[in-house]
Amino acid sequence: MTYILLAETESRALAYNTQLNGTEYAIPETAFIVADSYRKMKGELLEFIRAGGQPHYACFCGLPTTYKSCHGSQLRENINSITSKLQRLSGNPG
Ligand SMILES: [Zn+2]
Numbered sequence: 001m002t003y004i005l006l007a008e009t010e011s012r013a014l015a016y017n018t019q020l021n022g023t024e025y026a027i028p029e030t031a032f033i034v035a036d037s038y039r040k041m042k043g044e045l046l047e048f049i050r051a052g053g054q055p056h057y058a059c060f061c062g063l064p065t066t067y068k069s070c071h072g073s074q075l076r077e078n079i080n081s082i083t084s085k086l087q088r089l090s091g092n093p094g
Contacts, residue, residue, distance in 0.1 A: 002075060003045055009079050010038040013086060015093035028090045034082055041071065 016031035027035075048060040048067065059070035066072075 002072065003042065003049075005075060005079060006038050006042040006045060009083065010035050010042065012083055012093075013038065016086075016090055018094050030086055030089050034086055045071075 013031045013035035014027070017025050017027045020026055044060040048057075053060065053067060055068035055072055056066050059065055059067040059072070061071055063070055
């Protein structure tokens with residue numbers, strides 16, 4: 001299910017968060033950007049679904065195309081590519 005894929009990608013990026021001391025955390029900027037964009041996409045998808053969105057409806061991002069051929073297209077491939085780039089840039093989560 002798409003929503004779970006997005007949530008998993010967000011938490012994989014958030015795993016790069018490391019605790020500096022009692023109250024401060026640091027996260028590599030790339031990991032933060034990935035986590036943030038998947039968090040936003042998750043919210044937009046949820047709104048889309050709640051509003052009765054279907055794969056052949058206009059995509060939530062506003063581009064003049066359907067969800068199926070826009071954000072819904074090749075989602076798993078895009079996630080695999082983004083998470084392996086993140087791993088190349090930031091190593092494994094610490
Ligand atoms: Zn889209």
